[in-house]
Amino acid sequence: MRYYARKIGFYLVALWAALTLNFLIPRLMPGNPVDILMAKLQQRGGVVDPEARRSYELLLGANTDEPLLSQYFSYLGNMARGDLGVSVSAFPAPVSDVIWQSLPWTIVLVGIATLISFVLGVVLGALVGWRRGTWLDSLVPATTVLSAVPYFWLALILAAIFASALRWFPLLGGYDVSLMPGWNWEFISSAVYYGTLPALTIVISSVGGWLLGMRNMMVSTSSDDYILTAQAKGLREGRIMTRYAARNAVLPSVAGFAISLGFVVSGSIVTEQVFSYPGIGSKLLQAVQNNDYALMQGIFLVITVAVLGANMIVDLLYGVIDPRTRVGN
Amino acid sequence: MTNLTPLTEIADEGAPRAEATAPTAPAKAPRRSGARSLLPRWSPRLAIGLGLVGAISLFGLIGPFLVGDPNAISNIGLAGPSGEHLLGTTQTGQDVLAQLAHATRGSLQIGLLVGVLATALSALFGIIGGYVGGFVDELFSLLSNVMLVIPGLPLVIVISGFVPAAQRGWWTIALVLAITGWAASARVLRAQTLSLRNRDYVAAARVAGERPWRVVSVEILPNLLPVLASQFVFAVIAAILSEAGLSFLGLGASNSSTLGTMLYFAQNGFALQREAWWWFAPPGLLIALFGCGLSLINFSIDEIINPRLRTATAAKRSARKTTRSTAA
Numbered sequence: 093m094r095y096y097a098r099k100i101g102f103y104l105v106a107l108w109a110a111l112t113l114n115f116l117i118p119r120l121m122p123g124n125p126v127d128i129l130m131a132k133l134q135q136r137g138g139v140v141d142p143e144a145r146r147s148y149e150l151l152l153g154a155n156t157d158e159p160l161l162s163q164y165f166s167y168l169g170n171m172a173r174g175d176l177g178v179s180v181s182a183f184p185a186p187v188s189d190v191i192w193q194s195l196p197w198t199i200v201l202v203g204i205a206t207l208i209s210f211v212l213g214v215v216l217g218a219l220v221g222w223r224r225g226t227w228l229d230s231l232v233p234a235t236t237v238l239s240a241v242p243y244f245w246l247a248l249i250l251a252a253i254f255a256s257a258l259r260w261f262p263l264l265g266g267y268d269v270s271l272m273p274g275w276n277w278e279f280i281s282s283a284v285y286y287g288t289l290p291a292l293t294i295v296i297s298s299v300g301g302w303l304l305g306m307r308n309m310m311v312s313t314s315s316d317d318y319i320l321t322a323q324a325k326g327l328r329e330g331r332i333m334t335r336y337a338a339r340n341a342v343l344p345s346v347a348g349f350a351i352s353l354g355f356v357v358s359g360s361i362v363t364e365q366v367f368s369y370p371g372i373g374s375k376l377l378q379a380v381q382n383n384d385y386a387l388m389q390g391i392f393l394v395i396t397v398a399v400l401g402a403n404m405i406v407d408l409l410y411g412v413i414d415p416r417t418r419v420g421n
Numbered sequence: 422m423t424n425l426t427p428l429t430e431i432a433d434e435g436a437p438r439a440e441a442t443a444p445t446a447p448a449k450a451p452r453r454s455g456a457r458s459l460l461p462r463w464s465p466r467l468a469i470g471l472g473l474v475g476a477i478s479l480f481g482l483i484g485p486f487l488v489g490d491p492n493a494i495s496n497i498g499l500a501g502p503s504g505e506h507l508l509g510t511t512q513t514g515q516d517v518l519a520q521l522a523h524a525t526r527g528s529l530q531i532g533l534l535v536g537v538l539a540t541a542l543s544a545l546f547g548i549i550g551g552y553v554g555g556f557v558d559e560l561f562s563l564l565s566n567v568m569l570v571i572p573g574l575p576l577v578i579v580i581s582g583f584v585p586a587a588q589r590g591w592w593t594i595a596l597v598l599a600i601t602g603w604a605a606s607a608r609v610l611r612a613q614t615l616s617l618r619n620r621d622y623v624a625a626a627r628v629a630g631e632r633p634w635r636v637v638s639v640e641i642l643p644n645l646l647p648v649l650a651s652q653f654v655f656a657v658i659a660a661i662l663s664e665a666g667l668s669f670l671g672l673g674a675s676n677s678s679t680l681g682t683m684l685y686f687a688q689n690g691f692a693l694q695r696e697a698w699w700w701f702a703p704p705g706l707l708i709a710l711f712g713c714g715l716s717l718i719n720f721s722i723d724e725i726i727n728p729r730l731r732t733a734t735a736a737k738r739s740a741r742k743t744t745r746s747t748a749a
Binding site: 252 | 466563566567570571572573574575576578579580581582583584658662665666669670671672684687688693694696698701702704705708709710711712713715716717720
């Protein structure tokens, strides 16, 4: 039980750290974002009442007389109520609405792509690690090249080949704009069609990391004594590989999976930009380009919370899968 | 960018295992004379890696002197590779090869700067925390764990978004990338330091009354050199990739020219739609080849850290070599 309490405690601390970072960044940086925001808001026809100004000051900080500490507590209060301010670039929509619209796109795209690349990498890695010294070893340098390729450049190349030159896939967007988003076959198939190229980018560029990690663990476990015992017992090779070696070798990859969820979301920011995908990544960039500070911070917070949540779930599950971790810490 | 992290992460999770195998390394080391044990074994991989990294570094170092002005505008826009312009021209008629040479230098510069900064930070937090133990260790490892779970690139984007473009210089970008990139390495270093500090010779040095900074720098640090080298290499790759991503988004250092900014201008000049592959393919290819070369070097360093990773043939070969050298 102590293990779980410790884990949950850690993630609470991490959440607090993220919130505090979010509070401090605009206050530590040069420039006055509140004034820029208020000017933008007025351009868009927004009402600049003291109320609105105060809520932005809490979010972004300005030269107010109010002590930092009380600003900080009011800011935490706003966050607890889910009040992230109003988006300037999508005025008058609140930041939380803008995020809710784009979040599902990213979650589905990145989630499916990460899962595919994880399964593919682990299975291939187990095979390569087990058959060490055969031609399969040549897969390792190939994946090294792939993992050194910048995500977004791969996206550009794939777009150039499959969208621009061959015209197999659409170049931009998340779905056919002539369709209305909804749960019907036509729309979903269009979303899948538009999502294939971005997903392919993520899979290709991340599969190498899984493959290599799994291979190295496979190499380590395959020289362990219990493998020798299993072989001496005359068990079938396939059974030893899957039940004995791979089962133990996969554990670090499972832990890595959680952490990668967060990193793939951040990696997909750039990929989404290349394909103008309607996910949270391209929204973040739109926010940056439009000086929409409230939206920027809201998206950062949501991504962080999602990453922390995913990590926590896998961390807790990991304690169930591998009891040794519970004792070790 | 971050597609390399699963690797470091797994190396990290494997740390207890490395601890278990590590004692075999010093036992073997005396057979290779002194400092040589810290050098990677020669292998085709290492040769290719060094070749790639060397060639690209030379291109970045010397190239800018050999090519013309990267910003010179001419009236042959978007021309394919030809005798006059080896890699064609951009939309405004700038020579792609000239831009590539200057951009490579820029990318290497920032990669090195961030690599040094991030490695220094990870050494500071990992080694000191692991060695001192107690409250300091708890605090440092909490800090690195928190930095590890907070997603780096969004944080970097938000920070760059807040800094006005005029004030976004080399050092700002380098600092931001280093601050968001040290945590994973610090965790590995901490695990290694923990196992080293309990070795007999470190305990002996402590009992003999050596000062803590001396124990750390003379007894522990040399044994961490391969790990530090491997992490430095990774930090450089990660930095070049992140900087390229950031510049591609238009958030890099102002007035800078890196491989990422080249891709940014290519994307904004609709190089993709016009199928001007000579404009957007070379910068990415250079990043990929450089990263690949560094990874190959890293493999060889990893084999010093974890002897189990040596491929079967290499192990046999070295076994033969050692028997020969002991016989002689």
